[in-house]
Amino acid sequence: xxxxxxxxxxxxxxxxxxxxxxxxxxxxxxxxxxxxxxxxxxxxxxxxxxxxxxxxxxxxxxxxxxxxxxxxxxxxxxxxxxxxxxxxxxxxxxxxxxxxxxxxxxxxxxxxxxxxxxxxxxxxxxxxxxxxxxxxxxxxxxxxxxxxxxxxxxxxxxxxxxxxxxxxxxxxxxxxxxxxxxxxxxxxxxxxxxxxxxxxxxxxxxxxxxxxxxxxxxxxxxxxxxxxxxxxxxxxxxxxxxxxxxxxxxxxxxxxxxxxx
Numbered sequence: 192x193x194x195x196x197x198x199x200x201x202x203x204x205x206x207x208x209x210x211x212x213x214x215x216x217x218x219x220x221x222x223x224x225x226x227x228x229x230x231x232x233x234x235x236x237x238x239x240x241x242x243x244x245x246x247x248x249x250x251x252x253x254x255x256x257x258x259x260x261x262x263x264x265x266x267x268x269x270x271x272x273x274x275x276x277x278x279x280x281x282x283x284x285x286x287x288x289x290x291x292x293x294x295x296x297x298x299x300x301x302x303x304x305x306x307x308x309x310x311x312x313x314x315x316x317x318x319x320x321x322x323x324x325x326x327x328x329x330x331x332x333x334x335x336x337x338x339x340x341x342x343x344x345x346x347x348x349x350x351x352x353x354x355x356x357x358x359x360x361x362x363x364x365x366x367x368x369x370x371x372x373x374x375x376x377x378x379x380x381x382x383x384x385x386x387x388x389x390x391x392x393x394x395x396x397x398x399x400x401x402x403x404x405x406x407x408x409x410x411x412x413x414x415x416x417x418x419x420x421x422x423x424x425x426x427x428x429x430x431x432x433x434x435x436x437x438x439x440x441x442x443x444x445x446x447x448x449x450x451x452x
Contacts, residue, residue, distance in 0.1 A: 206257065
């Protein structure tokens with residue numbers, strides 16, 4: 192059995208964020224290690240999205256710091272944020288795809304910004320789109336895709352630069368249970384390849400049966416950080432989970448690895 196040394200890919204230390212006199216986050220401390228899959232759970236307004244934005248340094252803490260690899264928020268310069276983003280993949284609930292570019296171009300753009308040679312872009316984008324089951328739709332534009340397909344493109348774009356950590360902000364929030372299951376299956380596959388995943392969700396019932404680490408965020412504070420109790424292939428846990436049962440009730444259309452003929 193191969194063992195992997197544990198290293199912290201994201202660290203948040205005594206982080207507080209306020210807007211004027213309103214505190215959104217208070218004294219947040221957490222670490223995410225390489226290969227972890229962590230659920231960040233809290234109701235709407237608990238501070239989940241704000242915390243993710245602070246981790247990918249779209250904003251900065253009022254006090255405390257965020258550390259991602261060699262990048263520290265208290266010493267961060269705007270000019271090197273693009274370098275940080277190469278280490279972080281970001282998935283949004285509303286996809287944020289460029290509607291005037293096709294699927295292939297949306298995925299390729301992230302690599303093009305990083306200066307990846309065109310030959311390598313073509314090779315990597317082809318591989319990524321094949322893995323997410325959308326190579327056959329590479330020339331389609333986002334408005335022609337279903338919600339689940341758009342989220343798969345968003346995931347493909349997020350992992351295009353092989354990030355150390357993937358941040359997912361309510362990635363299944365607008366999707367039905369069958370599609371939700373397929374998106375979770377895809378995220379679990381990415382995690383199994385070694386990418387750490389921090390996924391924000393308000394749906395505790397959906398995630399608690401997976402046996403993974405859950406960080407409970409309430410009123411801007413971490414109320415509980417439940418350690419992982421299950422070690423193994425997360426994909427095997429989908430059938431036993433709430434989302435797995437709901438997908439079965441709707442009819443098993445197993446979208447996880449299917450490609451349309």
